[in-house]
Amino acid sequence: MSVPTIINDKQSLVIARVLLGLFLLLTAITRFTATDASYFSKQLQAVNIPDLPWLSAFLGVMQLLTLVALIVPRHRLSQAMLYIYAGLATVPLLMMFTHPVWIDALGGFPAIGAGQGLIKYLGIVAVSLFLASHYAGHTQINKLAVKLAVAGILLVMVWIGGMKFTQIEADGIEGLMSTSPLFSWIYSLFSVLHGSYFIGVVELVAVVGILLAPWSDKAYVFGLGVAALTFAATQTFLITLPGYETSLGFPVLTGSGQFIVKDLALLACCIILFNNRKLVGH
Template sequence: MSFLLRKLPFALVAIAFALIAVALFSGQWGGIKRVFEFYGVTNEEVLSSIRLLTAIIFSVAAILGALALRFERAVKPLAILLILISLVPLLSLLGSGHWIDSLGGFPAIGSGQGIIKYFALLTLGVTWLYRDSLSPLKLIWLNYFPVGLVLLWIGGMKFTALEAEGIEGLVSTSPLMSWLYSVFSVQMASNLIGIYDLIALAILALGIYIRQLFWPGLLLCAAVFITTQTFLYSYPGSWVAPWQLSSSGIFIIKDLWFIANLVLILGFRNSMEKY
């Protein structure tokens, strides 16, 4: 089990980056345009070059993730690259392009929903870079941070009409969640999803200290990100061609990073219980 917990996060990172890289090479943009508009880049030719460069960098990250499964010396370069990759989009949150002015701007987030997922990537990089110098408890909280942040932020957005309408296409095509619309209105279904997200993050936070709540909290949070991965199969707009994610698919596949965070939390929790 400990071997699996150590290796699975590397596999998840490698898979996510490989699929995103293929999508970028095939012409998908993800959130690249909005990110680099923050840096003042608007020329289409320059943006296209940046997209290809990003695809190459993501390919390198995928390769390093795969190598880290077997070779320890690949872990540090992977960690540094993940930190560098994540900082570029995260800094763009300082601009106004990702925020929804009609909902008051901050903390009402629009395109930035895909950007805040890079906090998961950032903490993975920091974890692998400093895992030998930080205590298991600190590493647990480090990896809880992006999970709790995204569930709080995006979960909170579920109470807005804009977000409720935005997820309707995903939820209505999901065999796991479409039943909600048979029982509840679009807004009420979104509210319930938001309530679930908030409960999940709270129980996991308490479970870090209260042993009886750890597994319920971990499983509740994991269910969120595992369910989103099923959208890759149920939502028609996830792919533009076999093995080529759409921009929506890129948004969805990033949740593998949060699953990696949760796996690391479990691993560090197990190491704490040994002492």
């Protein structure tokens, strides 16, 4: 028995556009700061590429153009811009192979450290492709985007969720969780390590539910719901951590803040998948 749809296709598209747009806007603003310019310079140096001082601002402009495309998605130029941005968003995924993103103290791969923010780009690629192909009428690409959305959510929930069972990750998320009223109560029930275990179990439960899509629509919707709530709840960290530069104020985000708002794209993936269940397993 299928779970009834709460929002229709048109509404899900609007929500997905808003969520992706918020991610683009919040991170684009930060692209025009000296902090982000310095970050990109260091990333280029790490792979022996000459410094490109204009790169951060260029990416900011591209993100703002993509934001405009989301406002008028039926225009061909908008669809082209969304495709271009989807292509740009694949670059961070390739950085997984060139940057020190593994935790040496845990034996390296697959213990992921700095790469946690990079793998979230698969969801960003998926949403961008889905919206571009939907409005352009490219059915096959649209189907591919749905599969990428599933992969994007599972990749994050399995990999980062699995890391929750390590002491290093438990210590790393303590500062986030202890400041948020939505998560701090966990530490009144569990230790830092076991609180991390709890979060990891919740994320893996979501994974199991999503993987059961071909056999149980209820389990699939439950898994998507847990994932969606997780991605939505993490946004509280922007304020409670805080995830913005205190010297400049909101909305100029810190590195942690940019990591957090990537979950907006993953939340958009959940919305898209809920309304495209037939392409996943039903």
